[in-house]
Amino acid sequence: MLEKAEFKISGMTCAACSARIERVLNRTEGVDSANVNLVTEKAAVDFKGNDIDINEIFEKVKNLGYEPIAIETAEETQKRKKKELDKQKYKFIISLILSLPLIYTMVGHFSFLSFLPLPHFMVQPWFQFILATPVQFILGWQFYKGAYSSLRNKSANMDVLVALGTSAAYFYSIYLAIIHYGESHIPLYFETSAVLITLILLGKYFEAKAKGHASDAINKLLSLQVKEARVERNGEAVEVPVDQVEKGDILLVKSGEYIPLDGEIIEGNTSIDESMLTGESIPVDKEKDDEVIGATLNHGNFIKVKVTQTGDDLVLNQIIRIVEEAQGEKPNIQRLADKISGIFVPTVLIIALIVFIVWFSLITPLDFQSSLEVFIAVIVIACPCALGLATPTSIMAGSGRAAELGVLFKSSESLEQTQNVDTIVFDKTGTLTEGHPTVYKVIDNTDNQQFGTLVKSMEQQSEHPLSQAITEYYADTPSVPVEHYQTHAGNGISGEINGQKIQIGSISFIKPVLDNWDNQIEEEIEGLQKQGATVVLAAIDKKFAGMIALRDEPKETAKNLIHQLRDEYDIIMLSGDTQTTAESIAFELGIEHVIAGVKPDDKANQIGRLQDEGKNVMMVGDGINDAPALAKSNIGLAMGTGSDIAIEAGDIMIVGGDIQKVDIALDMSKKTLKNIKENLFFAFCYNAIGIPVAAFGLLAPWIAGTAMAFSSVSVVLNALRLQKVKYQKNLQK
Structure with a gap:
């Protein structure tokens, strides 16, 4: 008989991590299936209890270098994530403080900056060694740990690249300091390893910060649940916790109070504000025998409600479950650099080793120092600094510029995926319309x-x-x-x-x-x-x-946006309103495809049907009822004027209600991905040229280190072009 276990996993840094855990668990005897979600940091494992227990599964995860954690409360998860985020931030700050003097010594060697004061002790190998060592082995230990786990499981991720490149620069500097002991102005490369680790720690901090919001949508939904209910028992009104209310109990709900649970009205008539669940701005009139939904607001008179659903069967809880499932279905994005590194790293090592053997046996027979210098030159010139910076610098520059324009990409994954969208589904109320009558x-x-x-x-x-x-x-x-x-x-x-x-x-x-x-x-x-x-x-x-x-009038800028997008994308309106009302608004906006009369729990299903047709879907919405659809879609874009839950469930948030910024989100994603590809192309062309030159002994290691630094600077400068992107609004009024 199959048992199911769900638990958190701490320590995952990229898609390769979650894929590796999944692969190992699925190969474990007794495990039927395992699914690991990088975004939510959650694993779901189906296993045969007679063959393996949860402790053995935890041990497997620990052996891979990660920390399995039993399912926590929302408060415990929040505290743990904050602690991890603070730890990452402090590591970066300390690394930056230790690296700045090393950068200064490097700059001081340039002749055109000779006017800068450079104390003698700063160029001493012992001084640079003292600063670089804690950066390399204490603050950068996570990269060695990740690289070890990756190589042990016959794969290679960015940790392998970082550990390889920084170690080459660090240990070669120690080698130079030893053989040139007592000499001054020795060309060392301690700053190369320290600065690279510092920059990557900064990137890790931003990634951890973005990932920390993954579960906020669920927490916000949970906060909507009413904690207590007024129940009629033995002819008296009694306040009891909601979890003690049973089907058939009679709820007493006054005007201005939230309805605790799903049920049907048995006495009174009223108007119910269901906007938090349906997204529709006009309250719904209710009378005897009509159904009401838990967590909605009684906007009219006193009513009595007979409870029909409790626990997991509540509409709100069903929406919570849909959001959780949709988040779990999201594919893990495998970084392009991570994929290539699986081939690149062993290839570079093999080339460097062959070069060393050829030089040591044929070109400079038995000259270990000369052969080692060529070997190090190949490793240094092939150091994946530019490769490691290509993606994060473009993403930081692109997302930063987008934020200045009022478009917030909540993760690098959303920025990467948005450019693949071919179908855009718009919610009507509050998104294409003003949201009020x-x-x-x-x-x-x-x-x-x-x-x-x-x-x-x-x-x-x-x-x-x-x-x-x-x-x-x-x-x-x-x-x-x-x-x-x-x-x-x-x-x-x-x-x-x-x-x-x-x-x-x-x-x-x-x-x-x-x-x-x-x-x-x-x-x-x-x-x-x-x-x-x-x-x-x-x-x-x-x-x-x-x-x-x-x-509910259409937004002034909505028609202009639709005209901008409909030649390139399939545009669909999705609404819980009547077919007549939805089609009327769609006609005014120029939208040809309308899906109307959709209930809150069916919006995600509509997105799923489009995806089954092979469409890459962006959902644009603002209501709580949109949260499942936002999570289910390939990309969810939430309007900043909408509910907090929709905003947290989405991958992108627009600050304010300017719907024209949807076009900015789409365009910035395309420009950023193009920039990443340019960076990666440059990084690999650089290696394709630099490695052969170094292999022929035409590059001294210090020149290789300078060229490596130049490649990194070039990548960063190219990425910074994204911060110059401008958009001109031409509103059609």
Whole structure:
């Protein structure tokens, strides 16, 4: 019988790490399947309990050089991640402090900077040795540890490259210091190893910081759960923890309170604000026998709710599970440099060894020092400094410039993957539209031109979002006192003004009381509804007084964005609204493909169907209901004006509500990936030319070290071009 174990794994630094753990566990006898997620740092293992136990699985992970951790609480995980992040930050700071004097001594050797004061003790080998050694073996120990684990498992990652390159420079410097003992101005390369480790530690810090947000979406969803419920027991209201509520219990929910659990109304009628789950801005009218969802807000009257779902069956918990599963399904990105290093590192070692043998036996027979210098020159010139910097410098420059433009890539993986997108799915409410109702059209059927005054006087008594929108529309219109004001939950409002009976509300509320209803009114309503509007009718003394159409208007910049994107991408609108309303907004924006009437838990399924068709999907949304779809999609882009949960579930966040920045996110990803490829091309061309030159003995090790440093500087300068990228907005109004 199969058992399932889930646990955290600490110490993973790249996709090669998670892949290596997966590979070893899947080859272990008794393990049926193992899945390791780098982003969430979580492993899920199915195993046969009769053949292996969890302690043996933990031991396997430990032997690979990583730390298995039992599933923690959200608070424990947060503390551990903060401790790891602080540790990485302090390692970088200490490494930087120790490296700065070494950089200064290197700069001081340049003739055009000879005016700089260079104390004699700073050029002494013992001084540079004292500074470089702790950087190499204490602060840089993680690279040796990672390289050992990688090589032991017959693979090579960036740790192998870093350990190889820095060790060559460090130990050759010691060699030079020994054979030239007592001499001054010896060309040493301690600064090469120290600076490289310092820069990579900085990159590791930024990676750890970005990865630390991976589980925030789940924590935010969990925070929505109501902790206590008011339950009717033995005729009395009793406050109990939610986990003690059972199916069939009766919940007592006052106006302004969150509904603790899923259920159905058995007494009362009200309006429920479901925007936190559905993303739709207009509250939903509810009456007896209607279903309500836990964690939504009772916006109207007191109601009694019979509990129908608890625990894992709650809609909110299902959304949490979908987000977790979708995050777990995300493919681990194998760094291009890591892939190539698997071939590059052993190839360089073999070449260097062959060169040493040839020189020691044929070119300079039995001259160990000359042969060793050529060997070291090959290793140094092949040192993967440029290769190691190619990707992180481009990503840092590209993501930094994007941040200045209001686009936040939450990880290097998202920056890399965005350029592969071919289909963009937009949520409607709050993403393509403003996210709140506004007055779209007013039809006044009165003769005394008092319609605005009467409507405002009535609506300003209510806190319903539609009422607030109407009141705002008539902000400059005077109001008059209202008598006998009454709210009819789910229908409308009524009252008296100057002896006139005023009724305002839905068609089903107003139509039965009118004496002058005709087909023209019906046709007008249908026409407005086809335009995506919600229609509110008004009656004065049972006579039709007029109507107000409200709708969630498209954002001013949305149409321009769609026109920019639709020639290159498949554009789809995904909405929980009705087909008529969604198609109306889509037509105005120029979107041809619409998926409407989608429930919150089905949005991720819609993304999955598109992916099954071979599409690489970006989801753009802002509501809690979008969180599963944002996590499921290849790239999730969250609007900064939306919910915190959507923002955390997404891979990219736009600061503010400017939807045109979606185009900036797509373009910056393309430019950054192009820059990375340029850097890698330069790094390998440099090695392709430099290694043969060094092998023929035409490069002294110190010249090879200088050339190696030049290659790194060139890569960094090329990456910095990304910080000069500019965008010109041309809004079509």
